[in-house]
Amino acid sequence: MIRALGWVLRRDLLLAFRRRGDVVNALVFFIIVVSLFPLGVGPEASQLRNMAPGVLWVAALLACMLSLARLFAPDHQDGTLEQMLLAGEPLVVLVMGKVIAHWLVSGLPLVLMAPLLGLQFDLPGDALAVLCVSLLIGTPLLSLIGAVAAALTLGVRGSGVLVALLVLPLYVPVLIFGAGSVGATAAGTGAEAHLLLLGGFLALALVLAPWASAAALRIAME
Amino acid sequence: MLEARELECTRGERRLFSGLSFRLGAGQLLRVAGANGSGKTSLLRIMCGLLLPSAGELRWRGRPIRAEREEYCRNLVFIGHLNALKDDLTALENLQVAAALGGMTADAGRMLAALDRFGVAHCAELPTKILSQGQRRRVALARLALSAAAPLWILDEPFSALDVGAVVELEHLLAAHLASGGMVVLTTHQEVQVVAHTVLRIDLDVHTAALLAA
Numbered sequence: 242m243i244r245a246l247g248w249v250l251r252r253d254l255l256l257a258f259r260r261r262g263d264v265v266n267a268l269v270f271f272i273i274v275v276s277l278f279p280l281g282v283g284p285e286a287s288q289l290r291n292m293a294p295g296v297l298w299v300a301a302l303l304a305c306m307l308s309l310a311r312l313f314a315p316d317h318q319d320g321t322l323e324q325m326l327l328a329g330e331p332l333v334v335l336v337m338g339k340v341i342a343h344w345l346v347s348g349l350p351l352v353l354m355a356p357l358l359g360l361q362f363d364l365p366g367d368a369l370a371v372l373c374v375s376l377l378i379g380t381p382l383l384s385l386i387g388a389v390a391a392a393l394t395l396g397v398r399g400s401g402v403l404v405a406l407l408v409l410p411l412y413v414p415v416l417i418f419g420a421g422s423v424g425a426t427a428a429g430t431g432a433e434a435h436l437l438l439l440g441g442f443l444a445l446a447l448v449l450a451p452w453a454s455a456a457a458l459r460i461a462m463e
Numbered sequence: 464m465l466e467a468r469e470l471e472c473t474r475g476e477r478r479l480f481s482g483l484s485f486r487l488g489a490g491q492l493l494r495v496a497g498a499n500g501s502g503k504t505s506l507l508r509i510m511c512g513l514l515l516p517s518a519g520e521l522r523w524r525g526r527p528i529r530a531e532r533e534e535y536c537r538n539l540v541f542i543g544h545l546n547a548l549k550d551d552l553t554a555l556e557n558l559q560v561a562a563a564l565g566g567m568t569a570d571a572g573r574m575l576a577a578l579d580r581f582g583v584a585h586c587a588e589l590p591t592k593i594l595s596q597g598q599r600r601r602v603a604l605a606r607l608a609l610s611a612a613a614p615l616w617i618l619d620e621p622f623s624a625l626d627v628g629a630v631v632e633l634e635h636l637l638a639a640h641l642a643s644g645g646m647v648v649l650t651t652h653q654e655v656q657v658v659a660h661t662v663l664r665i666d667l668d669v670h671t672a673a674l675l676a677a
Contacts (some may be wrong), residue, residue, distance in 0.1 A: 330564070
């Protein structure tokens, strides 16, 4: 079982490496959006500090959503998804492998980039640290929720818009608590409560999302 | 043994076939014939468990296939219309992934031998996107050469895009699998010469005609 998960992970990472352009796209999008805000809003430091968590989180969320279209659709088109359904391994495990690969490729780079971009907003050190931790907990959550939506809209025309509609209501709590954690640190109330809630969401999604995605994939293949 | 009881398939408003029953035992070949759109692919997908029949059921060794899906899948190799190859991976990498997901344990040497059997060993290190349609089909079929342990092979148009040499090679492979007690289900429009103990034939056109007459 772990072996199959390893193979799916390895395959998806190799594919991402061969198609580096797609991966870089989402990251460049993230960097551009975040960098344009200080230029557009002006150099007022306190204003920038206030809006930083929201801007960084919204940009990360959109960047993550952009890459959802690549999660299952290519495998569906070339028939490899069919083979995964017939693999003789629990589909949940294979889906988990794909979600982990998706996070490593499109979530983790955002987390690593965030502190550097946070400096543009004059965020203090502790807020930067909380921002990183909140993204570290939050981006896997975005990948997990996104996987369910991507699986549900597989093979549907205009699925891009549909994914956004399905996924945004579920992303909103993640956004609120993610950005809220950084805001709370700045306000001096401590980020623990927000981060614990995010962690709780992540635990819930880890259990439910792969299972829901697998069920949705089976329906999509009928 | 694979046993179908009163299978029915409805796609949208159209009923493709109904009341379809058969038994497939060790060493038997089942050839599904029929015009385009008669439901051959749907029948094969039902047999794989990818599609739910609107009525009837399939049993593998006496148990419904949906009850023990993973166990059934381990006994099954399916090669569909799509080659299930990743364009950006090499032929060898594609075969490695397919073998790993299919639960086969094979080293690189055996994989190269499998590719060589279908005459594409020289493409092993090339990304499959630059291969021709026929070569891609050969790479997809090379999986079969590693799949002797899985008794049931379900092949959708395996001979499409193949040249004469590859057709003969595939016929040999199928004959050897049947001789060792395997089962093969295939659809094809070509006349093929596979030596088999028993060849069953389902003609979906005739089946539909009988349905309409009844």
